[in-house]
Amino acid sequence: MTSSNRWSDLERPPLNESTLRRALLTSPGLWTALDVVADTGSTNSDLVARAKAGAAEGAVLVAEGQSAGRGRLERRWTAPARSGLFFSILLRPGLPTPDGRPAVPVDRWGWLPLLAGVATAAAVSRTAGVDTALKWPNDLLVSVGGEERKTAGILAERADDTGLVIGVGLNVSLREDELPVPTAASLALAGAPVLDRDPLLRAVLRSVAEWYGRWRAVDGDPHECRLQEAYAAGCATLGRTVRAELPGGRELVGEAVAVDSDGRLVISAGGRQEPVGAGDVVHIRPVAGHDAESDRGDER
Numbered sequence: 310m311t312s313s314n315r316w317s318d319l320e321r322p323p324l325n326e327s328t329l330r331r332a333l334l335t336s337p338g339l340w341t342a343l344d345v346v347a348d349t350g351s352t353n354s355d356l357v358a359r360a361k362a363g364a365a366e367g368a369v370l371v372a373e374g375q376s377a378g379r380g381r382l383e384r385r386w387t388a389p390a391r392s393g394l395f396f397s398i399l400l401r402p403g404l405p406t407p408d409g410r411p412a413v414p415v416d417r418w419g420w421l422p423l424l425a426g427v428a429t430a431a432a433v434s435r436t437a438g439v440d441t442a443l444k445w446p447n448d449l450l451v452s453v454g455g456e457e458r459k460t461a462g463i464l465a466e467r468a469d470d471t472g473l474v475i476g477v478g479l480n481v482s483l484r485e486d487e488l489p490v491p492t493a494a495s496l497a498l499a500g501a502p503v504l505d506r507d508p509l510l511r512a513v514l515r516s517v518a519e520w521y522g523r524w525r526a527v528d529g530d531p532h533e534c535r536l537q538e539a540y541a542a543g544c545a546t547l548g549r550t551v552r553a554e555l556p557g558g559r560e561l562v563g564e565a566v567a568v569d570s571d572g573r574l575v576i577s578a579g580g581r582q583e584p585v586g587a588g589d590v591v592h593i594r595p596v597a598g599h600d601a602e603s604d605r606g607d608e609r
């Protein structure tokens with residue numbers, strides 16, 4: 310048996326499209342369509358194309374495997390087939406809701422990837438039985454042998470005037486030798502007692518629908534629907550010394566002190582507070598006997 314098919318269906322069973330549809334496509338409810346495909350390049354790319362062709366809010370596209378999964382900052386997302394959950398959802402905050410709420414102003418859409426992070430973290434912690442934390446903006450971290458490692462990532466992309474696609478990659482059963490990078494992890498490596506992907510997917514989608522409903526009900530105000538508070542409570546970046554690698558090549562090292570009302574990370578450095586809206590943020594963990602500016606092996 311080759312390494313690519315080492316995992317039989319019994320060990321990594323496929324998702325069941327019809328039971329997922331029965332459980333999730335309820336009326337009323339956010340989710341309007343759900344497809345599980347065996348293989349594709351990127352569920353985000355596919356769903357953005359469907360959105361441009363007029364797909365309705367609430368479409369969900371799940372792939373058992375991706376050959377060109379994409380991450381933030383032009384990175385790749387790689388994981389063996391059925392080793393995790395790889396899916397994208399289409400939201401249309403730029404349209405009024407069926408119950409008559411107005412469109413959410415575009416300047417509040419920046420909260421949606423953070424909302425997806427809060428919802429995913431809550432659902433994964435509850436369903437898989439492991440503690441999770443968010444690294445700004447929306448990496449999901451778990452603890453493996455006392456180290457914070459990334460078990461999920463989220464990529465939000467504008468699809469058209471009214472909608473955006475949010476993609477989630479969650480490592481479920483990956484073993485150490487299957488990880489794309491040593492700073493990654495999976496729910497299995499974090500000791501999760503539950504690794505069944507069907508209930509995990511249902512829980513994450515229900516949690517996203519719940520948070521999105523709350524956010525839409527207050528026209529996207531992150532404070533009023535307590536999203537800002539929930540995000541801050543679950544964010545491991547706050548209070549840490551971080552290095553932000555900003556677009557354009559500038560670096561900023563300081564303490565992450567807040568997430569502002571636009572979802573930006575506020576970094577306090579040299580007596581100034583600077584909001585950071587894009588770029589890579591690295592947690593710098595001071596190591597006994599070393600400066601905070603430690604080597605890459607001490608960073609997440």
Ligand SMILES: Nc1ncnc2c1ncn2[C@@H]1O[C@H](COP(=O)(O)OP(=O)(O)OP(=O)(O)O)[C@@H](O)[C@H]1O
Pocket residue numbers: 380383384385386387388459460461462478480489490492493494
């Ligand atoms: N399944 C996964 N789980 C966790 N993180 C992942 C996964 N797949 C990809 N990544 C993340 O994506 C990044 C890998 O992206 P990429 O392959 O583009 O490498 P890079 O080192 O960022 O850039 P380069 O392309 O220049 O080598 C890693 O930083 C890792 O955090």
Ligand SMILES: O=C(O)CCCC[C@@H]1SC[C@@H]2NC(=O)N[C@@H]21
Pocket residue numbers: 350351352353354375377378379380381382384386394395396397448461462463464476477478479
């Ligand atoms: O951590 C990141 O940088 C974001 C990773 C997002 C990966 C998911 S997998 C499903 C969806 N399709 C993609 O091509 N990317 C997202």
